[in-house]
Amino acid sequence: xxxxxxxxxxxxxxxxxxxxxxxxxxxxxxxxxxxxxxxxxxxxxxxxxxxxxxxxxxxxxxxxxxxxxxxxxxxxxxxxxxxxxxxxxxxxxxxxxxxxxxxxxxxxxxxxxxxxxxxxxxxxxxxxxxxxxxxxxxxxxxxxxxxxxxxxxxxxxxxxxxxxxxxxxxxxxxxxxxxxxxxxxxxxxx
Amino acid sequence: xxxxxxxxxxxxxxxxxxxxxxxxxxxxxxxxxxxxxxxxxxxxxxxxxxxxxxxxxxxxxxxxxxxxxxxxxxxxxxxxxxxxxxxxxxxxxxxxxxxxxxxxxxxxxxxxxxxxxxxxxxxxxxxxxxxxxxxxxxxxxxxxxxxxxxxxxxxxxxxxxxxxxxxxxxxxxxxxxxxxxxxxxxxxxxxxxxxxxxxxxxxxxxxxxxxxxxxxxxxxxxxxxxxxxxxxxxxxxxxxxxxxxxxxxxxxxxxxxxxxxxxxxxxxxxxxxxxxxxxxxxxxxxxxxxxxxxxxxxxxxxxxxxxxxxxxxxxxxxxxxxxxxxxxxxxxxxxxxxxxxxxxxxxxxxxxxxxxxxxxxxxxxxxxxxxxxxxxxxxxxxxxxxxxxxxxxxxxxxxxxxxxxxxxxxxxxxxxxxxxxxxxxxxxxxxxxxxxxxxxxxxxxxxxxxxxxxxxxxxxxxxxxxxxxxxxxxxxxxxxxxxxxxxxxxxxxxxxxxxxxxxxxxxxxxxxxxxxxxxxxxxxxxxxxxxxxxxxxxxxxxxxxxxxxxxxxxxxxxxxxxxxxxxxxxxxxxxxxxxxxxxxxxxxxxxxxxxxxxxx
Numbered sequence: 001x002x003x004x005x006x007x008x009x010x011x012x013x014x015x016x017x018x019x020x021x022x023x024x025x026x027x028x029x030x031x032x033x034x035x036x037x038x039x040x041x042x043x044x045x046x047x048x049x050x051x052x053x054x055x056x057x058x059x060x061x062x063x064x065x066x067x068x069x070x071x072x073x074x075x076x077x078x079x080x081x082x083x084x085x086x087x088x089x090x091x092x093x094x095x096x097x098x099x100x101x102x103x104x105x106x107x108x109x110x111x112x113x114x115x116x117x118x119x120x121x122x123x124x125x126x127x128x129x130x131x132x133x134x135x136x137x138x139x140x141x142x143x144x145x146x147x148x149x150x151x152x153x154x155x156x157x158x159x160x161x162x163x164x165x166x167x168x169x170x171x172x173x174x175x176x177x178x179x180x181x182x183x184x185x186x187x188x189x190x
Numbered sequence: 191x192x193x194x195x196x197x198x199x200x201x202x203x204x205x206x207x208x209x210x211x212x213x214x215x216x217x218x219x220x221x222x223x224x225x226x227x228x229x230x231x232x233x234x235x236x237x238x239x240x241x242x243x244x245x246x247x248x249x250x251x252x253x254x255x256x257x258x259x260x261x262x263x264x265x266x267x268x269x270x271x272x273x274x275x276x277x278x279x280x281x282x283x284x285x286x287x288x289x290x291x292x293x294x295x296x297x298x299x300x301x302x303x304x305x306x307x308x309x310x311x312x313x314x315x316x317x318x319x320x321x322x323x324x325x326x327x328x329x330x331x332x333x334x335x336x337x338x339x340x341x342x343x344x345x346x347x348x349x350x351x352x353x354x355x356x357x358x359x360x361x362x363x364x365x366x367x368x369x370x371x372x373x374x375x376x377x378x379x380x381x382x383x384x385x386x387x388x389x390x391x392x393x394x395x396x397x398x399x400x401x402x403x404x405x406x407x408x409x410x411x412x413x414x415x416x417x418x419x420x421x422x423x424x425x426x427x428x429x430x431x432x433x434x435x436x437x438x439x440x441x442x443x444x445x446x447x448x449x450x451x452x453x454x455x456x457x458x459x460x461x462x463x464x465x466x467x468x469x470x471x472x473x474x475x476x477x478x479x480x481x482x483x484x485x486x487x488x489x490x491x492x493x494x495x496x497x498x499x500x501x502x503x504x505x506x507x508x509x510x511x512x513x514x515x516x517x518x519x520x521x522x523x524x525x526x527x528x529x530x531x532x533x534x535x536x537x538x539x540x541x542x543x544x545x546x547x548x549x550x551x552x553x554x555x556x557x558x559x560x561x562x563x564x565x566x567x568x569x570x571x572x573x574x575x576x577x578x579x580x581x582x583x584x585x586x587x588x589x590x591x592x593x594x595x596x597x598x599x600x601x602x603x604x605x606x607x608x609x610x611x612x613x614x615x616x617x618x619x620x621x622x623x624x625x626x627x628x629x630x631x632x633x634x635x636x637x638x639x640x641x642x643x644x645x646x647x648x649x650x651x652x653x654x655x656x657x658x659x660x661x662x663x664x665x666x667x668x669x670x671x672x673x674x675x676x677x678x679x680x681x682x683x684x685x686x687x688x689x690x691x692x693x694x695x696x697x698x699x700x701x702x703x704x705x706x707x708x709x710x711x712x713x714x715x716x717x718x719x720x721x722x723x724x725x726x727x728x729x730x731x732x733x734x735x736x737x738x739x740x741x742x743x744x745x746x747x748x749x750x751x752x753x754x755x756x757x758x759x760x761x762x763x764x765x766x767x768x769x770x771x772x773x774x775x776x777x778x779x780x781x782x783x784x785x786x787x788x789x790x
Contacts, residue, residue: 034335038324038327090352
């Protein structure tokens with residue numbers, strides 16, 4: 001009864017998280033209006049959630065709807081909060097946790113693709129090797145002169161990571177990535 | 191003229207051309223606004239010019255934009271309507287940030303219209319420019335920067351819709367000065383809201399049935415209600431009372447929910463949480479079924495989370511899905527309007543449950559044992575006014591009138607919540623979530639404007655009240671006879687109490703060495719000042735305060751070092767309360783252990 005008689009160690013609202021954090025891919029359908037992206041990412045920074053990757057573009061021009069794809073990390077409980085907090089934003093139409101849907105469909109993960117532009121500068125053997133590896137990765141050459149290539153590569157995040165790391169010793173100059181675009185397998189929409 | 195033609199004519203006359211500033215005034219009228227609180231400045235002059243030329247809307251001139259916001263909050267909370275504030279660009283907008291965040295955390299419908307520099311100057315660091323929508327984005331439910339005068343009326347109507355529906359909250363409409371001058375087509379409010387915003391009001395019937403099933407078999411139930419019941423309107427409070435009568439369940443409430451169930455009701459346990467009663471907190475801890483209605487398991491309520499009500503099944507009714515499972519995992523979540531769901535619960539209970547109040551007897555016996563502990567007791571004093579005594583006398587001498595209470599933030603706020611008996615909803619205005627010192631005085635002004643004949647009292651602390659004391663001038667100007675009842679102990683009492691609990695009683699900067707003479711200050715503002723420092727004279731002084739038909743500052747000198755008990759110290763559970771008769775100096779000094787000290 002008396003606080004003095006029952007000294008306890010733990011502090012409140014810091015509860016131990018027993019569940020492991022997991023990578024989730026969210027698809028968010030929003031009205032394409034000024035400030036909408038700031039509202040979404042402001043929510044992530046303001047509430048301490050992570051953003052691993054962010055992709056956004058208008059996808060339905062007549063309805064002015066944009067689709068935002070966010071890759072984040074958290075426990076099931078945190079992801080449930082993120083989804084509900086996103087749904088509170090007035091111009092947000094729908095939030096779908098693609099990773100959860102993929103689980104329900106019996107898939108490992110949603111279909112995810114990323115595009116990267118990779119500029120490599122070099123001469124001689126390095127240059128030949130870069131071109132040979134790019135071919136093996138099915139990367140396209142979209143610009144070149146005698147000193148450089150710009151490769152365009154599309155694929156899963158891991159493939160792009162791997163491509164960039166092998167290009168690094170061959171004269172990697174610059175990388176630009178789009179972030180993840182994702183949707184689930186099967187005939188159903190989000 | 192046939193019906194279709196007359197409809198078309200109304201449509202044509204309502205869709206008329208006007209300036210942006212005219213649209214603002216027209217939209218306010220069309221949304222039922224009678225009073226707005228504001229402060230003029232360069233970027234809102236066209237709107238002020240329109241206000242000057244009409245008489246339907248009364249403008250209350252404040253002395254600081256923060257005051258306008260809190261006044262609008264008090265107005266909103268005491269009427270159930272949206273509060274409206276009007277501010278200029280730059281500093282006008284930044285001064286509005288505190289009341290906006292306050293309204294966000296306490297779910298108060300607040301519409302803030304701000305002026306902005308002309309669209310052509312936005313981004314140029316113009317005079318009195320700030321990124322208002324950027325600054326207010328995280329402290330509003332939604333906000334808009336108007337870039338086309340033809341969208342202005344639709345945005346204003348949408349702003350009222352968003353502020354007042356679903357979980358209510360603050361919104362900002364930022365209007366550049368050139369938009370206020372330019373002409374466009376005004377459209378009246380329409381019923382079709384935007385497609386992405388549709389709060390769920392009706393609860394899922396299956397979940398309601400599951401809740402009834404849990405409640406019907408509860409041996410140790412408790413109802414824990416919150417501000418959501420108040421926001422759901424007077425009918426929700428009525429239904430809550432009906433549910434309590436039907437079920438015979440004990441009921442406690444958060445700070446924000448006081449008045450939904452009457453303090454004089456026989457099932458009332460008092461407020462729960464950090465400074466709640468022993469019986470309320472023990473009932474929460476030991477219950478087997480918890481029915482949470484329109485409350486959000488705030489950290490001031492739950493205490494230590496891993497020891498929060500460990501053996502109960504929890505039903506949570508809330509209009510905001512993000513409140514569910516945020517802090518506490520619940521068994522039966524029901525999303526929707528508290529009033530609608532209470533209606534379902536009452537109907538279903540009547541239809542399907544054979545009430546057996548006998549079964550609750552052992553639980554009530556236990557509760558009576560906790561009650562007998564008398565956790566709000568304090569040691570009376572014949573020479574010095576005890577703050578709790580002052581609140582009790584204030585209650586006794588005002589309870590037969592139409593009385594509205596606002597507060598600032600601190601010890602006086604908790605004493606008011608503990609010792610003033612609230613019997614009706616919408617009569618208690620306090621800053622719960624944000625804990626804004628300086629809320630109560632302007633909030634009282636807003637309440638008084640809405641209820642000119644009622645008795646409106648701000649129970650204040652000597653430190654808090656000085657944060658917005660300038661609004662006394664606004665109260666005088668608008669003939670708002672608000673009563674500022676200051677529990678003056680010369681300290682920031684709650685800060686001092688925490689320093690005693692956490693920091694070895696080193697009272698770092700919590701003593702106000704140069705206190706103003708509040709009686710002279712009252713006179714300087716053109717108000718009436720009263721000083722009272724003797725318990726024997728308190729009743730007469732309060733009667734004088736009530737009798738005076740103008741604003742009053744009442745300097746009530748109370749025991750300087752009184753602490754606010756009972757209390758759940760940081761890092762402790764509901765059943766580890768520090769009770770007043772056990773709170774010796776030593777117990778207070780050691781009540782919070784090392785880990786608890788990390789918290790606030």
